[in-house]
Amino acid sequence: MQVGIDRIGFYTPNKYVDMVDLAHARGEDPNKFLIGIGQSKMSVADQTQDAVSMGINATLQYLDQIERNNVGLLIIGTESGVDQSKSASLFVKSALKLNPDVRTFEVKEACFGMTAGIMIARDYVRLHPHHSALVIGSDIARYGVKTGGEVTQGAGSVSMLIKAEPQILTLEDGHSAYSADINDFWRPNDSAVALVNGKYSKEVYLDFFQRTFKSYQEKTGIKTSAFSALIYHLPFVKMGYKANQLAIAGQDASTTKHLEENFTASAKYSREVGNVYTASLYLSLLSLLENGSLEPEALVGLFSYGSGAMGEFYAGRVVAGYQNVLDANATQQMLKRRQKLTIADYEQIFNEALVLPQDNIELNSDEEPGYWYFAGTKDHVRQYKQK
Numbered sequence: 001m002q003v004g005i006d007r008i009g010f011y012t013p014n015k016y017v018d019m020v021d022l023a024h025a026r027g028e029d030p031n032k033f034l035i036g037i038g039q040s041k042m043s044v045a046d047q048t049q050d051a052v053s054m055g056i057n058a059t060l061q062y063l064d065q066i067e068r069n070n071v072g073l074l075i076i077g078t079e080s081g082v083d084q085s086k087s088a089s090l091f092v093k094s095a096l097k098l099n100p101d102v103r104t105f106e107v108k109e110a111c112f113g114m115t116a117g118i119m120i121a122r123d124y125v126r127l128h129p130h131h132s133a134l135v136i137g138s139d140i141a142r143y144g145v146k147t148g149g150e151v152t153q154g155a156g157s158v159s160m161l162i163k164a165e166p167q168i169l170t171l172e173d174g175h176s177a178y179s180a181d182i183n184d185f186w187r188p189n190d191s192a193v194a195l196v197n198g199k200y201s202k203e204v205y206l207d208f209f210q211r212t213f214k215s216y217q218e219k220t221g222i223k224t225s226a227f228s229a230l231i232y233h234l235p236f237v238k239m240g241y242k243a244n245q246l247a248i249a250g251q252d253a254s255t256t257k258h259l260e261e262n263f264t265a266s267a268k269y270s271r272e273v274g275n276v277y278t279a280s281l282y283l284s285l286l287s288l289l290e291n292g293s294l295e296p297e298a299l300v301g302l303f304s305y306g307s308g309a310m311g312e313f314y315a316g317r318v319v320a321g322y323q324n325v326l327d328a329n330a331t332q333q334m335l336k337r338r339q340k341l342t343i344a345d346y347e348q349i350f351n352e353a354l355v356l357p358q359d360n361i362e363l364n365s366d367e368e369p370g371y372w373y374f375a376g377t378k379d380h381v382r383q384y385k386q387k
Contacts, residue, residue: 003125004166004316006132008286009061010331011054012156012273014367015044016338017346022151025343033151038237038267042274044341045140045155046349047357048365048373051080052091053384054157055138056372059096061330066161068096072131073124074104077113077278079187080139081106082382092136095372095384110185111233112306113137114158114278121162122171132163139277141235142354144193145347152236154274158282168289168322169300175314176215178208185307192354201307202239208311209243209303216301216313224248225255227315228298229262231284233305234270240284241267243303265292272335278306289318290328296320337368 019039023030033039045054055076076089087106107113107120114137121133138157143149184201187194209232217223230247232240244263248256266288270276276283281304288300298318305311341349357363357376365373367387375383 001126001129001164002166002170003122003162003164004170004319005160005168006163006166007062007066007161007325008168008282008289009058009159010156010283010286010334011057011061012043012276012334012338013045013049013054014338015046015341015349016041017044017341017343019151021343026146026150036238037151038241039151039271039274041272042151042153043155043338044346044349045353047353048363048367048375049155050082050140050374051076051078051138051157052082052088052382053372053374054155055088055092055136055159056095056384058138058157058159059092059134059136060372061159061327062161063096065325066132068098070130070132070163071098071102071134072128073121073133074098074102074136075107075117075120075133076136076138077107077115077117078138079108079110079113079277081108084189088138089136091382091384095386109310110306110308111235111277111280112304112310112312114282115304115312118160118162119175125162125164129164132161135160135162137276137279137282139279141275141277142193142350143196145350147193148198149194149196152275154276156273156276156279156283158276158279158286160282167319167325169285169316169318172299172315172317174216174220175312176212176219177310177312178211178215179310182309184309196307204307204309205235205239205305206243206246208305208309209313210246212303212311212313213247213301216315222299222315224251224259226299227301228258228294228318229266229288229292230259230301230303231263231266231281231288232303233281234267234284235275235280237267237271262288262292262294269331269335286326286331289322290326290331294318
């Protein structure tokens with residue numbers, strides 16, 4: 001029995017900042033952001049979008065196409081949780097009207113959270129082959145206005161259905177993991193923005209990639225040339241590019257060409273959205289599937305990284321006809337519908353979103369009809385509504 005990804009949904013908020021505008025406002029050469037970091041645009045979440053609402057919206061992209069009564073597990077991986085106790089997944093489960101017997105919880109380990117959820121879901125489906133599992137990565141990357149990490153912010157969610165005999169990607173047996181207790185990035189309970197040692201975090205990311213990729217190859221005997229694509233967690237596009245350059249070093253011209261071309265395809269959406277933490281690797285996967293060139297049974301390697309730190313490399317094979325259950329036009333419309341912000345408006349919206357709204361004051365969303373949003377708190381209970 002094959003287990004893997006059967007559906008993918010994506011959501012990003014309806015506002016963005018252009019990196020050229022941001023570079024000019026910060027007195028920087030635009031190429032520092034466009035080429036040096038590898039970003040063109042950055043989605044911006046206002047007060048009405050959070051990990052819950054974005055996760056709902058991503059899942060709604062495909063919910064009507066699946067047997068929701070077969071869903072037995074719902075997991076959210078996030079580092080943008082909305083409560084210190086209650087799982088974000090319970091709000092999502094309620095909005096999606098899933099059955100009350102669905103097992104649901106939240107997973108946290110920085111940007112690794114969605115991968116952890118997928119591994120749990122894979123094992124669940126293997127034991128319960130007539131059930132499926134929803135796994136959602138949903139995050140808002142925040143470092144602060146006029147900070148060193150500002151250009152690597154973003155917001156969005158990716159949702160997946162994991163089931164037996166999937167229609168998009170089957171997950172291969174085997175993986176390689178590596179973890180260490182380090183402080184390259186973290187967000188204390190008393191901070192609305194993340195703290196990061198940028199240079200150190202880049203070094204750790206590349207080190208963890210090399211360790212897990214090498215270990216995976218040693219365990220499986222699979223050579224670099226066997227992969228049709230290698231995709232990465234992308235805190236910013238240039239970070240994954242550096243890892244990919246390490247992977248293709250010393251390879252023949254044909255291998256180098258297709259791995260470079262498919263990396264470019266996998267980074268297209270991240271370049272437009274920015275950092276989405278737990279969802280980042282899987283936005284890369286969606287971008288590869290919708291913009292790359294993959295044959296049936298093509299082997300795709302996935303590198304997941306979460307600061308603090310946890311790294312894992314695993315692989316999947318593309319299912320013939322996967323294009324039939326994707327909607328690249330919907331993704332393009334999702335990106336095109338966004339409103340470009342002035343830098344002044346971006347700074348105001350960003351800073352307002354760092355502050356909890358006053359209790360019993362209802363928030364209104366400027367999203368399109370049909371999307372869900374955070375409507376504020378009523379007697380300190382979070383309220384979610386559909387536009």
